[in-house]
Amino acid sequence: MCLLHELLPMDMTVGCILLIVAAVCAVVQVLRFIFADADFTLLWAASFGLKPESTLRGRVVWITGASSGIGEELAYQLAQIGAQLVLSARRENELERVKRECLGRSRLHEEDILVLPLDLLDRKSHEAKTAAVFQHFGKIDVLINNGGRSQRSLCLETDVEVYEALMELNFLGTVSITKTVLPYMVKRGTGTVTSVSSVVGIAGAPLATGYSASKHALQGFFNSLRVELAEYPGITISTILPGPVQSQIVQNAFTESLHKSVWQAGDQQHKMATSRCVRLILCGLANRVKEMWIGQQPFLLFFYVWQYTPTLAWFMTGILGKKRIQNFKAGLDADSAYFTKPKAP
Numbered sequence: 160m161c162l163l164h165e166l167l168p169m170d171m172t173v174g175c176i177l178l179i180v181a182a183v184c185a186v187v188q189v190l191r192f193i194f195a196d197a198d199f200t201l202l203w204a205a206s207f208g209l210k211p212e213s214t215l216r217g218r219v220v221w222i223t224g225a226s227s228g229i230g231e232e233l234a235y236q237l238a239q240i241g242a243q244l245v246l247s248a249r250r251e252n253e254l255e256r257v258k259r260e261c262l263g264r265s266r267l268h269e270e271d272i273l274v275l276p277l278d279l280l281d282r283k284s285h286e287a288k289t290a291a292v293f294q295h296f297g298k299i300d301v302l303i304n305n306g307g308r309s310q311r312s313l314c315l316e317t318d319v320e321v322y323e324a325l326m327e328l329n330f331l332g333t334v335s336i337t338k339t340v341l342p343y344m345v346k347r348g349t350g351t352v353t354s355v356s357s358v359v360g361i362a363g364a365p366l367a368t369g370y371s372a373s374k375h376a377l378q379g380f381f382n383s384l385r386v387e388l389a390e391y392p393g394i395t396i397s398t399i400l401p402g403p404v405q406s407q408i409v410q411n412a413f414t415e416s417l418h419k420s421v422w423q424a425g426d427q428q429h430k431m432a433t434s435r436c437v438r439l440i441l442c443g444l445a446n447r448v449k450e451m452w453i454g455q456q457p458f459l460l461f462f463y464v465w466q467y468t469p470t471l472a473w474f475m476t477g478i479l480g481k482k483r484i485q486n487f488k489a490g491l492d493a494d495s496a497y498f499t500k501p502k503a504p
């Protein structure tokens with residue numbers, strides 16, 4: 160610095176210092192982005208914001224799709240925090256298994272966890288299911304719309320009934336549950352409705368035309384609902400957009416026709432650990448983050464590029480999309496070639 164001062168006039172020295180500081184800041188930001196696994200708002204909330212342990216303890220949280228994957232892990236982490244839980248999905252035996260595991264991992268009692276089998280497609284039942292939750296707990300603080308199914312099929316080969324089923328489940332099923340719970344939250348003036356969308360809720364990906372459409376529909380619905388509820392500041396509407404996460408999502412995905420299963424899901428180990436995804440979700444909920452982008456690179460880059468530079472995104476998707484289809488046809492996980500080393504679960 161002294162050498163700089165001797166060699167350069169004062170204003171040039173200040174300029175140099177500012178340039179160096181700016182360059183260091185830029186390098187730090189680039190490094191942070193390379194190693195980030197969520198958008199910067201969510202990462203900030205996770206590091207410096209309110210902790211889920213202080214805001215979610217004692218809350219009544221209703222999780223749909225709680226029998227496996229992200230919903231199951233949500234149940235475990237929320238139980239450990241001390242939230243009271245309503246576990247819903249179609250498979251009651253799996254929900255009972257998750258409940259037992261929750262009780263084993265936490266200080267919750269039998270009556271703190273309600274197993275409530277629910278089919279998102281059976282919309283006529285949703286009013287009664289909501290009433291059952293109120294009968295048991297007297298309130299719902301947080302609704303996590305997580306239940307859903309993905310898709311692995313090319314548009315040209317897919318029956319239109321598959322598109323109908325994806326919209327019925329991922330979009331209308333979620334809207335239906337939300338509509339039964341929301342009036343109570345509005346009456347109380349407080350509550351959180353959060354919905355698990357996807358990276359393809361804002362981007363597009365081959366093999367997922369119907370899935371992506373259903374998640375785009377969710378984004379549109381909840382973004383509009385949030386504005387509609389602006390006069391209720393105690394109500395939070397948030398959407399969660401994960402990239403690939405370890406779960407049963409590929410095994411359970413829709414294919415070309417309604418009654419055909421995915422023939423080979425491929426290895427899922429390279430995807431983000433479910434526990435990390437769920438921890439970030441809970442941090443987002445604790446801090447009332449409205450939209451959470453969760454994904455390891457290159458998916459996080461994908462979010463930013465789709466949001467801010469769509470022309471570049473279409474170019475990138477054109478290249479990566481071909482690889483995705485090749486992987487799928489080879490029986491690999493569709494996203495596996497973007498990674499080299501498997502990640503620990």
Ligand SMILES: NC(=O)c1ccc[n+]([C@@H]2O[C@H](COP(=O)([O-])OP(=O)(O)OC[C@H]3O[C@@H](n4cnc5c(N)ncnc54)[C@H](OP(=O)(O)O)[C@@H]3O)[C@@H](O)[C@H]2O)c1
Nearest residue numbers: 224226227228229248249250279306307403404406407408
């Ligand atoms: N894993 C990922 O890479 C990823 C990425 C982005 C977004 N997501 C989203 O994350 C959410 C959870 O998926 P996941 O990855 O955890 O997959 P998963 O392991 O397959 O879990 C899906 C859950 O949805 C439930 N479900 C399916 N159909 C249902 C129905 N008709 N009624 C009620 N529940 C139903 C399943 O339970 P039952 O079979 O017992 O009903 C299961 O509990 C989904 O909305 C998915 O779109 C996942």
